[in-house]
Amino acid sequence: MKKLSVLVTSAALAAISFGIQGAASAAPSSPSDWPTGCTYSLDRRNGAKAKCSNSHGGHYKATVFCSRWDTGDLINLDAPVWRNSGWSYVFCPPQTTYHSAGIVTKAS
Incomplete structure (x- = not known):
């Protein structure tokens, strides 16, 4: 019985010392969580604009390469x-020139 008590005490100390990790609770995103109907383009000769017609709970933002x-x-x-509606x-910052535009999207 003494060995069992030592074993249980050791296990309890290990759990306290190292922490007990739970299972991940975040659900993976589905395709319906991502924005759709997205478009992007050059804006005012030195920038980019982006817009998605349906956010589906996701978000988007413009990106520019200069x-x-x-x-x-x-x-x-x-x-x-991050946007879920509108443009x-x-x-581009000073002393740079527009090269290309794009869009970044995420589900959430």
Whole structure:
């Protein structure tokens, strides 16, 4: 009986020391959670705009690739706010030139 008591006490201490992890509770997203009917384009010669006609509970934002004047390297900027309706805008910073536009989407 003494061995069983030591074993149970050891297991309890291990659970307290290392923590007991529960199962993940987040459900995987389904295709219906993602925005649809999305479009994006150049906006005002130096930025991008993006819009989705149906958010389905998901979100989206515009992204733009800009070319640096000094090195020609591309930089990528995303709009700061996730949207679920309306237009999303983002613009190239000073001393860069618009290269291409895009859209970033997520379910939630």
